[in-house]
Amino acid sequence: MYRGFNPFDADDPAAMSYMARSGMRGPAMRRFDEYFRCYPLIMAPGSERPELNYGSKIFLPPSALQKISQLHVQWPLMMELINGEKSTQTHAGVLEFVAEEGRAYIPQWMMQTLQLEVGDMIQIKSTSLELAKMVKLQPQSTNFLDISDPKAVLENTFRNFATLTKGDVFNFEYNDEVYEVAVLEVKPETEKMGVCMIETDVSVEFAPPVGYVEPQKGSGTSTPRSTKGGLPAGGMVHPQGTMAQSINYDAIAPNATAAAAGARAVSSHFLNEGHKLNAKKGAKAPTPKPTTPVAGTSTNTVPLPRRRTNGPMPLRLPPNKLFFGYEVKPVKTDADKEADKENASRPHFAGQGQTLRGAVKRKGEGEDKDKGKGPEKKPNEGRRLDGRKA
Numbered sequence: 001m002y003r004g005f006n007p008f009d010a011d012d013p014a015a016m017s018y019m020a021r022s023g024m025r026g027p028a029m030r031r032f033d034e035y036f037r038c039y040p041l042i043m044a045p046g047s048e049r050p051e052l053n054y055g056s057k058i059f060l061p062p063s064a065l066q067k068i069s070q071l072h073v074q075w076p077l078m079m080e081l082i083n084g085e086k087s088t089q090t091h092a093g094v095l096e097f098v099a100e101e102g103r104a105y106i107p108q109w110m111m112q113t114l115q116l117e118v119g120d121m122i123q124i125k126s127t128s129l130e131l132a133k134m135v136k137l138q139p140q141s142t143n144f145l146d147i148s149d150p151k152a153v154l155e156n157t158f159r160n161f162a163t164l165t166k167g168d169v170f171n172f173e174y175n176d177e178v179y180e181v182a183v184l185e186v187k188p189e190t191e192k193m194g195v196c197m198i199e200t201d202v203s204v205e206f207a208p209p210v211g212y213v214e215p216q217k218g219s220g221t222s223t224p225r226s227t228k229g230g231l232p233a234g235g236m237v238h239p240q241g242t243m244a245q246s247i248n249y250d251a252i253a254p255n256a257t258a259a260a261a262g263a264r265a266v267s268s269h270f271l272n273e274g275h276k277l278n279a280k281k282g283a284k285a286p287t288p289k290p291t292t293p294v295a296g297t298s299t300n301t302v303p304l305p306r307r308r309t310n311g312p313m314p315l316r317l318p319p320n321k322l323f324f325g326y327e328v329k330p331v332k333t334d335a336d337k338e339a340d341k342e343n344a345s346r347p348h349f350a351g352q353g354q355t356l357r358g359a360v361k362r363k364g365e366g367e368d369k370d371k372g373k374g375p376e377k378k379p380n381e382g383r384r385l386d387g388r389k390a
Contacts (some may be wrong), residue, residue, distance in 0.1 A: 032068050032079075032126035036060070037119050038103035044105040045098065049062065054172045055160030056197075057095035059105035060124070065097040074128040076198050078163060081106070082123040086115040088284060091129060091194040093162025107178075109171050132195035135164055137187035139208040144179055145209065158197055187374040 004327065041052045044059050068077065089114055092106065099105050104124060116122060141146075147153055157172040164170075168183045184207055186195045189305045332340075 001388035015180060015252065030071060031073060032064070033123070034067070035121055035123055037102060038104050038106055038111065038116050038122045039118055040108045040111060041105045042108070043118075051108070051173075052095070054105060054157065054170075056091070056110070056161070056163050056170065057093045057160065058095050058107075058110075058124075059099040060094055061099045061101045061103065062097045063101060068126065068341075071126070073126045076196070078127050078129050078196065080125045080192070080194075081110070081114060082125070083114040083116055083120070083199070084123060085120075088114045090114060090168055091167045091192070093128065093198075095202040100368065107170075113168055127192065129192065129196040130188050130190060131193050131200040132164065132197055132202045133200075133201045134185075134187040134205065135183060135195070136205040136207060137210040138182045138183060138184050140169065140180040142209045142212050143177065144181070145212075147174065147179075150206075151204075158202075161197045164197055167193070169347060208213055229281060374384060 010259070041059065042048070042050065044052075058081075077091050077094050079094060080089060081092055090110060092110065104122060106122075111117075144150070153172075153174050156175075161170070164183050164186060166183055166186050169180055170183070171180045173179075185205075186193065188195070360361050
């Protein structure tokens with residue numbers, strides 16, 4: 001039976017459109033309010049998308065989209081999820097309308113927050129939320145401190161979040177590890193205790209992670225490694241004076257006299273006594289070592305360690321202290337380089353040579369003496385009295 005056109009019929013979309021165009025006020029606008037059986041997103045139809053578990057968006061059936069299109073709701077679409085048996089609630093956005101009729105697929109962390117089991121009934125209502133201004137988070141493990149840049153990681157994580165609600169414990173994946181974070185506070189504060197995370201600038205504050213212990217502040221004169229006697233493993237730390245005085249840097253510096261002498265002694269390869277090749281008769285020759293073992297003597301003699309007197313002393317530094325004990329060598333300027341070139345071009349052996357006798361041999365003197373001398377006369381040969389040749 002035809003009832004005629006009723007402009008105040010809330011079930012007729014044409015009537016609602018007529019009231020909106022004419023400015024008439026009818027009954028209160030209804031919002032989407034339905035019950036569904038909830039399942040984790042990993043069970044949703046289609047290809048597997050495990051990354052959807054690390055967000056705050058859900059799947060609803062196509063009939064929900066048809067009902068929502070007939071209502072005047074605020075976009076972007078926000079939903080309020082309520083578990084009446086446990087008196088828990090949270091908020092979510094809608095990603096797709098591809099679920100089977102009567103089912104809703106939600107992230108696993110959201111099911112844990114609402115204390116839901118697979119197949120439990122859940123009430124889903126449309127709502128409106130204020131844009132987020134500030135959220136305070138608390139990591140649920142100290143492993144969160146291992147993230148080098150948490151700001152960049154959270155910025156990437158919040159791309160999958162449409163809402164955040166006070167009391168949520170959401171999770172996200174980073175470097176093949178899952179981190180859980182609790183929402184302690186949101187601003188602006190409303191009765192719904194939820195905020196919208198879409199297209200807004202949010203300031204994030206962190207509370208200390210669960211299980212985090214503040215490090216105890218020490219006196220600064222001890223190191224973490226210590227022995228039973230109370231002394232550090234490398235010796236006493238010198239809190240007074242400069243570090244150069246503590247390690248006696250003047251004695252072990254590369255240009256120090258003692259260090260140079262010790263280095264020559266250590267690097268010398270001729271530390272034993274020398275022996276002449278043309279030893280005189282009666283000289284005491286070294287006793288050769290027997291090649292065969294002698295009874296009563298041991299051949300496995302352990303060589304004594306060589307004692308070094310020029311080695312550096314153990315360097316024990318207090319925490320957060322550095323020591324740069326190298327000699328400063330200034331960089332040569334252009335004037336210094338030109339001076340080095342001039343010194344290199346000068347002759348280094350310009351003097352006259354001297355003989356061992358002390359007399360200076362002049363050039364050409366020896367040649368003149370050799371020219372003045374005549375041929376050498378041979379001495380007369382001797383003759384025998386009997387006339388024979390000698």
